[in-house]
Amino acid sequence: LHPTAAVCGTPTERALQYILSHEQLDRGRYAGPVGWFDANGDGEFGIALRCGQLADDHRHIDLFAGCGIVAGSDPDSEFAESESKLAAMRWALGED
Numbered sequence: 001l002h003p004t005a006a007v008c009g010t011p012t013e014r015a016l017q018y019i020l021s022h023e024q025l026d027r028g029r030y031a032g033p034v035g036w037f038d039a040n041g042d043g044e045f046g047i048a049l050r051c052g053q054l055a056d057d058h059r060h061i062d063l064f065a066g067c068g069i070v071a072g073s074d075p076d077s078e079f080a081e082s083e084s085k086l087a088a089m090r091w092a093l094g095e096d
Contacts, residue, residue: 007031007047007066028053030064050085063089 008031009015029048037043052061065085067078 052089
C-alpha cells in the first residue's frame with residue numbers, strides 16, 4: 001500500500017531513493033494509506049496528502065502537503081499550491 005506510485009513516482013524504488021536523498025526528512029504518515037477494514041473484508045482507504053502529525057512533545061504539530069511535481073513544474077506555482085493546501089489546517093489551528 002505504501003508508497004504508492006501516484007505519490008512516489010516510477011519506477012518506485014528509484015523514485016523513492018531520489019526522494020529520500022533530496023527531501024532530507026522522514027515523511028512519517030504523509031502520503032501513506034489511511035483507512036479502515038473490518039472482519040468481513042470491507043473497507044476504504046485514501047492517501048494522506050494533507051495531514052498533520054503530533055510531535056513527540058505533544059505541543060507541536062508538523063503539517064504536510066505536497067504537489068505533483070513534474071519536469072515542467074514551476075517552483076513558485078508548486079509552492080503556492082502547497083501553501084493553499086495547508087490553509088485549512090492552519091486556519092483550524094488558529095494560525096491565520
